[in-house]
Amino acid sequence: MTSYPTVGRIxxxxxxxxxxxxxxxxxxxxxEGFIWAExxxxxxxxxxxxxxxxxxNVMYRWSEADGVSEFMNPSGYAGPPTDAFAEPGxxxxxxxxxxxxxxxxxxxxxxxxxxxxxxxxxxxxxxxQGRRFNSPNDLAVARSGAIYFTDPTYGLKGRNASPLxxxxxxxxxxxxxxxxxxxxxxxLSFPNGIALSPDERRLYxxxxxxxxxxxxxxxxxxxxxxxxxxxFFDATPLRAAGGLGLPDGMCLDSEGRLYATGPxxxxxxxPEGEMIGVIETGTAIANCAFGEDGSTLFLASNHxxxxxxxxxxxLIR
Numbered sequence: 001m002t003s004y005p006t007v008g009r010i011x012x013x014x015x016x017x018x019x020x021x022x023x024x025x026x027x028x029x030x031x032e033g034f035i036w037a038e039x040x041x042x043x044x045x046x047x048x049x050x051x052x053x054x055x056x057n058v059m060y061r062w063s064e065a066d067g068v069s070e071f072m073n074p075s076g077y078a079g080p081p082t083d084a085f086a087e088p089g090x091x092x093x094x095x096x097x098x099x100x101x102x103x104x105x106x107x108x109x110x111x112x113x114x115x116x117x118x119x120x121x122x123x124x125x126x127x128x129q130g131r132r133f134n135s136p137n138d139l140a141v142a143r144s145g146a147i148y149f150t151d152p153t154y155g156l157k158g159r160n161a162s163p164l165x166x167x168x169x170x171x172x173x174x175x176x177x178x179x180x181x182x183x184x185x186x187x188l189s190f191p192n193g194i195a196l197s198p199d200e201r202r203l204y205x206x207x208x209x210x211x212x213x214x215x216x217x218x219x220x221x222x223x224x225x226x227x228x229x230x231x232f233f234d235a236t237p238l239r240a241a242g243g244l245g246l247p248d249g250m251c252l253d254s255e256g257r258l259y260a261t262g263p264x265x266x267x268x269x270x271p272e273g274e275m276i277g278v279i280e281t282g283t284a285i286a287n288c289a290f291g292e293d294g295s296t297l298f299l300a301s302n303h304x305x306x307x308x309x310x311x312x313x314x315l316i317r
């Protein structure tokens with residue numbers, strides 16, 4: 001078995017964390033050398049993890065047996081050389097009910113589907129009301145097949161000032177199984193990570209704005225549309241204290257705890273909004289996902305990929 005170096009530490013802020021992670025749990029660094037690792041997703045049928053290097057425009061594959069290797073290159077924009085994109089590659093990813101890979105494709109400013117066997121890519125959606133998306137960032141798939149996703153300007157050089165920008169806002173959307181698109185929120189500065197609660201009655205969205213780093217929560221009605229909106233967790237004090245990173249990707253366990261990247265690492269937050277611990281690697285963490293037997297939390301941590309074993313079971317859709 002491969003021996004991996006350990007990094008970081010786990011901060012215990014409440015006895016409630018004892019039900020989540022053992023006292024001797026170690027954070028293992030599995031691979032390094034990336035520019036900005038993002039979008040981890042566990043492929044259960046193949047027993048491997050996929051993740052993105054967004055600025056590098058490469059999608060990687062990792063497994064215990066084979067280590068890390070390139071899976072798609074380029075993973076996003078594949079056209080003529082251009083300096084229009086700050087981050088041209090794939091970003092957030094998830095699997096649909098058919099086992100295909102759904103990708104937030106920064107470089108193509110689209111939602112895409114990738115056949116894992118052939119690696120052929122199909123653009124599902126690249127416009128809202130005839131205008132190009134900014135750069136879809138992260139997504140969450142409901143049991144109905146609806147895709148919730150965020151669309152900030154991180155993929156564009158100059159971000160909000162990019163001349164390529166066609167929409168005047170950074171939005172949160174839902175794509176229905178029939179292909180229709182609904183705008184759910186256009187009032188967030190930089191919506192980023194997005195996740196559904198186990199019962200799909202809540203939608204969480206992170207705001208990666210240094211001036212207002214927060215996690216939002218939307219109560220969803222029976223049709224999956226937002227009925228109420230509130231600040232779930234304010235990360236401003238963590239940012240002010242010097243914590244590395246901003247609210248970004250997130251995932252949940254089967255009991256509804258949120259594992260939200262933010263200033264300082266992965267913030268472990270109860271459904272009631274209490275932060276009970278922090279998983280810190282020593283660098284900013286962009287995203288996280290459960291995999292393997294459901295109790296391994298993978299961490300896309302800046303230039304590295306890491307993991308930590310937990311006592312809980314992750315929500316793997």
